[in-house]
Amino acid sequence: MPSILYSTTCYIKNDLYRLRIYIDDQDEKSDIISSKNVQLRTDSLDITGTDIPFNRIKPDLTRLNFELLNDKKINNNIPNTIILNHLLNIQQTASISKKSNRNFSNSLQLQTLDVSDRNTDVKTIPIFEQSQDSSQTQLTSNNSKSGQFSFRRFFSSLSDSNSEAILLSKTTIKINYVDVSNSIRWNIKSLELEMDTEDVANELYSNLNLCLTTLIQRPHRLLAFVNPLSGKGRARPVYDKKVLPIFQEANITVDTIYTERANHAREYVINEILDNYDGIICVGGDGMFAELCHGLLLRTAHDEQININNPQVNIVRPKLRIGIIPAGSTDAVVFGTTGLNDPVTSALQIIVGESLSIDITTVHNENGFVRFMATMLAYGFFGDIIQQSDRWRCLGPLRYDLAGFCQFIRNTSYHSEVTLTLSPHKPTQILHPKTTTSSSSSNNSGITSSVASDSQKLINTSNLSLTDDSFKTKSTDTIDKIVTPVVAFCSRNCDLCADEEKHDPSKIHLPLQIKREGRYTTINCLNMPCRCAKSKYGMSPFVHLGDGSFDLILVKRSWRTGFLRFLWQVANDSRTIEDLPNVERYRVSEVLIRPINTGRKQAGNWSCDGELIHGNEIQIRVHRQALSLFASGIQFEEKQKAENIKISPTNFFPCFRNKDKKIFQESNSF
């Protein structure tokens, strides 16, 4: 049963409401969130405090509930509940009510408004609006749209009002809150609550502010880095006009640095004192994020005296979180962690202290540490594009398309050896023999299993022992395809990412290593789906952000039409990409890629998070949840609704399927 902390009545748009601040019963949390009409115990209309102290308030469990007391139809613009943590700020302003058309219920003992008070109330204007920080006071009036008080405007509005029912006092509480009714795109909304007396308004105002002080997961002081060149120069206006005002509204202090050169932010984060900050904000694209990510992780590794050059070392998660305001040209990280690249949504997720820990992979070559990888590492086609487009910088963004086209015409492939360590899974989830008709099968929970029968044999016949080197590394040319068993989107509060048991070393059942060798057009490691404007689902839609694994996609040498089909599916629907005859997808925790140069043939190029890297061989190793972001993760049911993604219970992949080496469109009906 929820515990009510506070209860009062108020008018919202001339309708009478009962406002209650209550704490959910923790066990009932999920039910209450899902139910629109929260059942609270009936209490008196007077202000009621309970014996629950404010320091026991759980921000996600404490809510404001608005119950309409008139007989009128419920106004859909008034929320039924607002989570305490979604309040941005509370203002107390003067109220000038228009002709009263309030519909008082006879059964309610309401205080009638004393008209004789009006004159005295007029004297209270202008009022001082007190922000959450008591040291900041502002002169405001609710008549003043610009926020500047104007006596002329104030008195002219008085004469416009109907004198019969004018009430002038500090009786209006304005609540600015984060509207999450569209759980993908967040917005700011406000609600004006008109209280009966100034005393009640004062009390509600101070109670709500007291509640706000309990929100410890929220940042109070942030350091923002703005790359003025990001996204063709849109980062600065986005930050100055859209984001900074929201931070100010939420009483967050932000120190801003406009970067002057590449690596400015990275050096600052590595070298300067950051103790005063609760988080770092990156305003820009994926390149800026990579800079901050490196700065923070390298600084932490240095503080913890970790030898980052050792490929087997475990990195430590920094204490500070990074918030990303998308203003770049691709914004793959933000797409992958919030579902869209909307600066306002990202700013609001930072303000309310949403937290998401993501995997980071370390990239080493034969000489030691090279880079951290947050999104994608590529060898071959995509690395060659980066290398070529770097030479054609003068062509602007067009250079990527042009370099891509040239590379496609060349259709180069590279002889390479790939040693991969499959991500460990529970025995019950693993490896069903491949059937002749379909390469994958799915159940209702969206979990699909698929594996080559040879691999099944290999596992069944092996004397499984973690110390058995012959088992640990198997060269299996016969293995055709091994597809990860779990193909569900990584979403907000993802079960797979939260599954600690899976990451318990004592529970690892199958650290299977496999060697693959052949000619590949491209070898890609994806730590995130890499959704962006050019790829609806990203190259790897089902990779999870925090489950301690990443996806390896091998694209074997083929005719240009075969590779074009791969590119087409990456752009449009990559959910079944491994069904293409030239594509293999593995879920792995570690990969070693070794190009085999056969004399005259040149090796391909490597790119990591869009930057060129070098090495004769590259080792990639995942570090589970090594970096925390201010982000919510994606509410996938909502996203599916918004994008009209159809997922049939019996067929998780309704679009394209590989059957007898042919691609064809299936009907969604079966």
Ligand SMILES: Nc1ncnc2c1ncn2[C@@H]1O[C@H](COP(=O)(O)OP(=O)(O)OP(=O)(O)O)[C@@H](O)[C@H]1O
């Ligand atoms: N003031 C600056 N002048 C030049 N380069 C900068 C400056 N600040 C940052 N950089 C560099 O610019 C590169 C690209 O920046 P960023 O990622 O923000 O923009 P983008 O390329 O438009 O977006 P995306 O990476 O999403 O495509 C980063 O690698 C960063 O190191």
